[in-house]
Amino acid sequence: MATPGRRPQRRASAGGPVRRNTSAAGKKTGQNKTGQGKKKNAAPVVFDAATPESDEPRTFRLGVVAGATPGRWIDAWKQRMPKVPLEIIPVDVTDQSSALDGVDAALVRLPLDDSALHVIPLYDEVPVVVAAIDSPLLAVEELKIDDLAGEVVLSLTDGALPAFDLPGTVAATIKPLSTADAIQTAASGVGIVIVPMSLARAHHRKDADYRPLTDGPTSTVALVWPRERTTPDIETFVGIVRGRTANSSR
Numbered sequence: 001m002a003t004p005g006r007r008p009q010r011r012a013s014a015g016g017p018v019r020r021n022t023s024a025a026g027k028k029t030g031q032n033k034t035g036q037g038k039k040k041n042a043a044p045v046v047f048d049a050a051t052p053e054s055d056e057p058r059t060f061r062l063g064v065v066a067g068a069t070p071g072r073w074i075d076a077w078k079q080r081m082p083k084v085p086l087e088i089i090p091v092d093v094t095d096q097s098s099a100l101d102g103v104d105a106a107l108v109r110l111p112l113d114d115s116a117l118h119v120i121p122l123y124d125e126v127p128v129v130v131a132a133i134d135s136p137l138l139a140v141e142e143l144k145i146d147d148l149a150g151e152v153v154l155s156l157t158d159g160a161l162p163a164f165d166l167p168g169t170v171a172a173t174i175k176p177l178s179t180a181d182a183i184q185t186a187a188s189g190v191g192i193v194i195v196p197m198s199l200a201r202a203h204h205r206k207d208a209d210y211r212p213l214t215d216g217p218t219s220t221v222a223l224v225w226p227r228e229r230t231t232p233d234i235e236t237f238v239g240i241v242r243g244r245t246a247n248s249s250r
Contacts, residue, residue, distance in 0.1 A: 060084050060233050063091040063099050063106030066179070067125070067160065067198035068221050070107055076240045084233065093160050105225035105234050109160050109196075112224060120223045122241060125196040127161055127216035130182075132189040133207050142212045152191035154182045160196050162217045183208060 060077070064070055070088075077086050089106075091099040096108045100117070110121065129148065131137045137147065149168030155176035172191050180203050182193040187208035196219040200210040223241055225234055 055083075058084060058233070060086045060237065061089055061103040062086055062237070063089045063103035063108070065091045065093050065096065065106070065108050065160075065221070066158075067196055067202060067219075068107040068109075069198065073237070073240050077237065080240065081233070081236060093158050100224065100226060104229070104231065105223060105237060107221055108224050110220040110222050111162070112222070116227055117224045118227055118230070120238065120241070122221050122223055124218040124220050125198055126218060127194055127213045128197045128200045128210040129192050129194055129213050130186050130200050130208055130210045131192045132187055133209055135189070135192070137192065138209050138211060140211065142214050144215050145213065148192070154185060154191045154193045156182055156193065156195070160199060160219050161194065162219075164217045166194075179203060 060081070062070065062074075074086055074088075077084075089099070089103050091103075091106055091108060093109055096106070096112055097114060100106055107122070110119070112119065129137060129143050137143060137151070140147075145166060146168070148166060150170070152170045152172050153166055154172045154174070157176045157178055160179070174185075174190075177185060179193075179195055179199050183195075183200070183203045183205065185191065186193045187205050194213060194216060197210070197212070223238070
């Protein structure tokens, strides 16, 4: 019989006495299920809590600068948000800031200095030299800036690369051209043009080819949107580009 005023002791199980785990190993250590500690210097997420998504009919408008490749993210959006159509809006690299007025978010090329924007860099694009198919420059697999000495370099009205020096080259005497027209002109042998690889591929011609410029500046593609216009749909798209699943915490 239990002594009045005292709580009965727990009986030992058939497998042995019950012991309370008071060791350090039995306390919460912050490790995950795999036994690894929290990753240090992990990239911070933009959003910490999920926001309910509205059932109101709407369209998600995504601006896309020439050469950006959002295909896999668009496919993921269609699977995750089947009731919200995604519309692609072309964005001119020379007018990226203004283009944000007409879209929910945009894939742009950096730099784009504006403190009113959320900016998430996504990937860097390699610069390439486009030249006529019979150009001696195409005899090698890759080029350096020094290899371009003496070449006529065409200027662009819609240049997608940061400004950089090309010592020893000759500036074209013709007026700046669009990327498409410059590649067509380079194919004729008049000069060369330097663009991100995706644009060289987009304007591919049989009479021209390109080679990577290994010491040229890269072009960074980023996802941007105005801070004051953050919506649940944008949160969803951010999760998609960052690789979070529909069940992941934001």
